[in-house]
Structure formats: structure tokens, C-alpha cells
Amino acid sequence: METSVWRALLYLVGIMVFAGLNAAYLGWCERKGAGRIQRRIGPCEVGYAGLLQPIADGVKLLSKQLLVPRGVDHILFRTAPVLAMIPAMTSMVAIPFSANIQARAIELSVLLLFALASIGMMAVLLGGWASGNKYAIISSARAVSQNLAYEIPMLVTVITVVLLTGSLELREIALKQQGGFWHWNVFRLENGHFLTMWISFIIFFICSVAETNRAPFDMAEAESELVAGYMTEYSSMGFGLFMMGEYLNIVVGACLTTTLFLGGWDCPLGLTPGVWWFLIKIYILIFTFIWIRWTYPRTQIYKLLNLSWKFLIPFSFANLLITAALIKVF
Amino acid sequence: MGEESVPSSIESVPSSIVQFAQLDKLLNLGRANSLWPMTFGLACCAIEMMCTGGSRYDISRFGAEVFRPSPRQSDVMIVAGTINKKLELAVKTLYDQMPEPKWVIAMGNCAISGGPFKVKNNYNVIEGADKLFPVDVYIPGCPPRPEALLEGIMTLEEKITGKRRWPRVESC
Amino acid sequence: MSVPLHLRSDEVFVLNLGPQHPATHGVLRVKLTMDGEYIVKAEPVLGYIHRMHEKMAEDGIFAQFMPNTARMDYLHALAFNHGWALVVEKAAGIEVPERAEYIRVITVELNRIASHLLWWAAFLLDLGGFTPLLYAFDDREKIIDLLERVTGSRLTYCYMRFGGVLNDIDDEFITGTRDFIKRLRSRLPRQYHDLVTHNIILIKRIKDIGFVSAEQCRRYGATGPVARGSGINYDVRKNEPYSVYPEFDFDIPVFPEGDSMARYMVRMHEIEQSMRIIEQALDKLPAGPVMGKAPRQLKPDAGYYYSAVETARGLLGHRLVCDGDKNPYKLKLRSPTFSNLSLFGEVAEGMLLADALAFMGSLDLVIPEIDR
């Protein structure tokens, strides 16, 4: 892996473009998807079929007055949105888009991604606490307890995958799953431990929905209860950065799920692996995020925490034990 | 602030000292096409505002369906209903909390002039939202139909960008 | 579900569910004294949309108050028109022709379905589900078109006159109503019950939340779906029959549990009952005039008159005092939501913020009707 400057620059620009476009056009997909689910058209006046809508939103958000209200912790108030955006962007470095498209094959990339995810959680806490608004404080307390509760089952399910492939590097995990869908971790037909992997896939998917604060777990930004959650005091680009951070977290969650469980860039029939299969899988998962959001109401904070502490964590540990036993046996 | 000092709706927004003609045009286009209203429904007109958000009239075609609950993230305040003396302070603070390029649509007769409650012994209703802050577009009706609200939004867009999106329907 | 609350002075803070809040659907302000996320004391503050209806009643003649009635509860405006028309017809002794009574019942029941649909949409919006709002608005737009053909306005109807109704309904209205009922009946099981009522997240959100006992309803004067959700079998159309309601057979959905789920189910069943009434009314619709003879200058003789009408939210009472003059001497409107909300303070103590909003949504509040 030669470390020439051009390669680094190329990947830097590539990641920025991928992240920027995704953050903007996921908003468009969400509004169009919501429109279809709710039997209406969604933005279609701005440019062809509303394609210029995210650009119009971006321009408007850029040109709005950035209000910093009094009684606000200046430093933390300004860093929170930036802190929400950085981890999502940097975690794109470690994701293997395809065999030869990967910014840097970092040794313990799975751990890196989870470390960055918890920094993202810090941003929500800082944003809510710094803006001094009562609704924001309640929302940030909820967000931290929720992310904490759902990170543990997520990590435990990741251990089951790592047990299977024997390496903490995303690239190795993806390489081990090449060659047709029966090699994917979700189905894993040979040497018998196909029983438990789809359970960990389901637990992992639930936790990634909860990790990115998406309905039905959007306790942090609960519009109808806490006005606008931790984003209440943020006006133009502060709010814009938080929204981009949220959408990028969804993209990173989807990338992680595909790499760990759905065989990364591998083609279902094992013929033509490539980056396009990776993108197709990501966008299918992202569409399910959107689909879930617009069909389910919101759960109540304590039932949500009970779901994790009393149900998901025991299940994921049991799943871990069974997988370990099966690997030992076969 | 009486009616005479209200600028006519076609006149362009007074711009800053340094004139970036093209940049201003681009910014205004962006602002006009993504007007995020603030959910501020007071009375009957709020139900018509919700109907405009529904599937039949679908305000989301103009990119305006993101009803932001917090005044910090909204551009246009649609005053849909009656403002009375007890609510006056709350309405003014909400208007002040909105970041700068902000507009106000007075929806319904109550917001324009107190409407059916502009009576002889009126002890509690403020007769018109323009007594509190400058209003950009007035939509008459009690309550105005959802199409009227869409027309109001298009008039506001014309006021921002100077060009009208669809040809104006000549009143026959 | 009241949690032992320790009122440490430094922990408790006052949160304003302010006049502008997405969950209050209007300008109701609730001063919540909170300990963490548990509510220690909840005190609704009213008056942010008080529009002097009673003062205007005393200034104008009887007919001038009809538009005001529709602006109090704009979701079930026709029931308010009906209440005002009933009390003045009682006072002045005006006869209403048979066909007008039937048309009144049909339009009031259609308006009740529209009001329940909008309550259902707003309630789900409070709980975080945004899509049901759009489905409910689809059906509601059909009803609004039907009523607009007959009454002329979408929301604030001024359709009833003393002695009858403004204009007659034609065949297109009748076939339109029958098609609408067929369409809603086909959509109710799939679109409303499968998507929402049997949804485990919704059930967990409103089951055993906001328990209101029958005794509490009686002491606070709560009526309508709130009382019927707590096991009280009281409906003005059955207990104090007015207009032509005795000629239809429909039953009153009563659920003894008293929690938000019970109130939810009461309203969903009421939609079906209203459809039954409309069908029977359409079958037995007599011919004849729609406007009885009413004196141009109404001067009812002095006395105290009272009329009660069942709106979508409960018992609406008109207490009219006349002294023989041409305008009402005093009109007091007993609005159902005013009493339904008065029990919010007592029930919401010890609840979570999210549950209190779910409970407030199940009370089906229309704020201008509270503040009058």
C-alpha cells in the first residue's frame, strides 16, 4: 500500500464528496420516500423531480443568520455540531468499499468505528447541555442513556462475527465472506454455525437503528415532545451540521452492517464482486431505515431502555456463547 | 404601524450595502425554494394549514413541508389564528427568536384585522398581526382554503426572488 | 402509576409546555413542575385564545351568534350549530320540519366522523407516528367535500337556521355519502386497525396510561368519550334524546378500563356507530320542506332555557337566559373539553412527560372551545 500523497489526496476528496452528496441526497430520499409512503409526491417543483431541493436547503441554511443565544456556553455550543460531523466522516476511512477501494486498511478498524461512534454520542450530549434550554437538557440525557444502552448489545454481536472470521479488520471480514451469498455471515451454511448468525444480524440492525436516534427510537429529537430535542437552540448551519451528522451516521451504520453480515462488496451469486454491489446493499438498508421511520410511532424512554437491558443484552450474550460453542464443536 | 408604510408585495427585499447581484439572486432562489414554516397554529386556520400539509394539497412540492417546531430553524412564521392580549408577548418573543431572513404570513381574517372578533366591545383580541411585527403576505379567508395558503406561499416566493413560479391566474 | 416523588427543592424545575408546542395542538400552556422526567405538579393555564364569544352573544341578535358557534369547536362545528339552534327553538317555540331534522342528524354525524379522524391523526402525531395523519386526512377530505357541497364552507359551518337548515341535500350528496361510507368501511380494518391499533409500539405507549376512574369523571364533570372510556354509559343522544335520534338504533361503545387505550377504542367504535346512523337516516329520509316558519324578529319570552347536545368531545350545554328582548340576556356555553381538561392536573401527577402527552392526546382537546 504505497503511501503517496496523490493517493491520500484522491481518497480525501473521494470521501468528502461521498459524504457530502450522501448527507444532502439522503434528505431528498427521505422526503421522497416519506412522500411515497404517505401517498403524496414529495418535493418535485425545485429542479427535475425535486433534485435541486437539497441544494436549495443547503444554500438557505448557509445563508441564514447563526444565532448564539445568551446564557449559552460559547465554546461547547460551537463545537457540538462540528463534533457530530467529524466522527461520521472519519469512520469512512476504514470502510472497505471494494477489494481495492479502501482509504486505509487499518488494523483494528472495527474498534475504530465504535470508538468514533461514541464520540458522536458526546456531540449530542454537549449540544444539549451547552444550549441551556430545558428541553435540550432532557433530550441530551435521554440520548446518552439510549446510546449507552444500545452500544453493549451491538458490541457483543460484533464479537460473534469476529469469532467467526478471526480478525478485527473489516477488510479481512469482508474477504472471508466472498463467493456467493451462502458464504455471507448471515447465512454461513458450512460448518454448522448458521443457526446464530441471523439472530446477531437482527440484534445488530435494531441497535444500529437505536444508535443513530432514528424512529421508533428517536427519543433524543422527539419532535412532538421535546420541541426539537438537542437541536432546539441551533439555527442555520449548526442545525445543518447536526442533520448531516445524523444522515452520515446512518450511512456508516449501513456500511458496517453490510461489511459484517452481508458480505461487503460480494455479489450474491459470487460472479462479479465490485463496489456497485456494496452501494446497492447500503441503499437497500438505508431505505429500510426510512421505511421504519415513517411507519412506527415512538416508544417511551423507559420501555426502550428496558428493551435493551432486559432483552437485547441477555440475548446477545447467549448468542455469543452458542456461537462460541458451535465453533468449538465444528 | 399603519398600512401605508407596508411595502407593496412586488418590491424586492432591501439588500445589503455591498451588492453581489448574482450571489443575491442565487441566495434568494435557495431561500424561496425551501421556506420552512414554524408550526404556530392558533385556531381554525391551523386545521387548514394541516390540510395543506396533507396529501391532497401537498405543500411539500415546494419544499416547505418541514414544519419545524423550534423558531430557531424556521424561516416563515404563518400566523394562523387569532392573537389575543394574553398571547401577545409570546408571539413577539417567537418572532424575535427567529434568525434573520424571516418572513411572516398572516393567514386568515383574524391575523389580518381581528376578523369576526373586531367588534364594538373588543376587550381581548389584537386586531391584526401587523400591529406586532411587519407582515409580508396577507391571506384573506375565514379560514382560507388550502389553495389560498399555497397561493400565499407562491406570492412570498415571488416577493423573495422577484419571479413568479407559475403564471398568475388572472381573476376573471 | 404514581411514583413516590421526593420534592428536593434543588432538583425540581418548572418546565413550560408553552403556548407554542407541537403537542398542544393550539395555545394551551401547561406549567409542569418536574423532578427529572417525572411530573410533580401539572397546572394548565388557559386563556391564550379567549375570543369573547359570550360577550358577543349578548351584543348581537339571536341569528348573529350562529357563525360564532362554528368558531369555538371548528372540528365539530355542526354540533355547536345544532346546540344553539335547539336552545333558541326551545325558547321561541319554533317547529322544525321532519326532513330538516334528518338532514341535521346526517350532517352532524358526518362532521363527527371527520372530527374523530382528525383526533386520531393528531393523537398519532403526538406519539411520533407521522404517516397515519396523511391517511386520516385523505378520508377527511372526502367528508369535507361532501359537507362543502351542502353548507358552502370547509370547516366553520353556518348551516343551521332556527326552524331548519339553509339548503336541501340533493341526490349527488346522498350517493356521495354512501360511497364514502363504503370506502371508509373497507379502509378501517386495514388502514387504521392493522397499521395502528394492533401495533405493539402503540399499545405499549397508551395501555394503562392515564387511568381515570368513573368517580373522578363524575366529580370533575368529564363527559363524552373520556367518561365512556371509564365505564360510564352516558351519551346525550340516548339519555336525553333530542331531534330525531330516538328513531335510529345505534349502541354506545363503553370501555370500563379507563386508560388511554379505552378512550382510543371508544372513539374508533363511535366512527362505526355514526356510519350506522347515517345509513339509517339516509334510508328513512322523508320528503318535505327543509325550512319551517320562523318569525323574522325573534323575541322569545323571558325564562331560563337549557339544551344539551352530544359533540365529539362530550356534552355541550347552552344555558340561555332571556328577558323578552331581541338579544339573548345571557348565554353560558358549557364546553365539554373545559371539564375534560380540568382532571388533567390530578391524573398527570407522577407521570412521565411522554405519558402525560399521550394522556393529553387521548383527551382530544380543542383549545378555542376551552377558552371560548
Add this chain to the structure above:
Amino acid sequence: MTICEKLQQALQPLFPLCDVSSEPLVKDEPQVADSEKEESQTADTPTVGVLWTDAGRYGHHLDIVCLPDQVVPVAGIMDREGFFLEAITGVDWLKRQQLEVVYDYNRLGGEHCRVMVRTFLPRNNPVVPTVSSVFPAADWHERETYDFYGIQFQGHPNLIRILLPEDADFHPLLKDYTP
């Protein structure tokens, strides 16, 4: 034995004289069946009485006129009989310098019977004991009647304005009020 007769038995100790008359006419002063009253400017307390009225015509079955301090015992009896407080209304009789408070009681379920209890107060200092201890529903209704008419309800937990802004100093629904 309808609810109304049972109620009348319960009210017997308070109102010994009771009479059935179909026309509780209120031309300009409460004309109680058993004694003719002449017009008088000073606020005199009308003698109490229970009148039967035709529900179809007036909407209520019983019309009770009582003294201000009898309001709470009547409310106690109503509570025992299973009635609920529907509404409290204030009426401003300017010509007779009297403020009237009308309590409406109704039954929740079972046989329908509505009772109207009226009491008259002098206009200059209208004071009546509160019934919010018996019926919590009265809490808000009394605050509203105080808000519109200035009637002082003794013993009310927090008698402050409910609909008008807290700092309003006028009572709008009085007949002689002009903004």
C-alpha cells in the same frame, strides 16, 4: 318513584315549602309561587322555593332558588344523590342591582334529570361560599365566573383569573362594562 321525587325528599329539610308550577316566570324579578313580591331597589333575598318545570320547554326538571349560604348543603345533597356539576353561570341583573349564580346539576347515566339551583347576591359585594370542596369541577367554573363577574367565592383554593390576562382589572361580562 322518579329521581326527581327522590331528590325532593332529600331536599325536604332545606326547603320545607315546595310547589308544582309550570311557569317560573322571571319577568324582571323572581316571582316565587307562594308569595307576591313587590319591586324593590334594595337587594332583598327572595324566599327560597323548589319549583317543578317542564323539561321539554325549559330543559331542566327542577328549579331551586336558595340563599347564598344554602348553596353548599344543596351541593352536598346533589353529590350524595349521584349528580354531577355541569356548569356555573353568572347573570348580571343590572336593573335590580343583583348578581345571580346559576348551578346546573345533571345525572351521568341512568334516568335523565337536570336540576337548576339559583341564588341571588347583592351587586356591590357579591360573595358566595365555594362548592369546589364538594365538586372539584367547580374550581375552574368558579374562577371563570369570578373572572367575568367579580363574584367572590369564599374558600376557593386559588381564586385568580382563568381566561383573561392576570393583570386585567375589569370584569367584562358585567352589563355596565365598556372597553
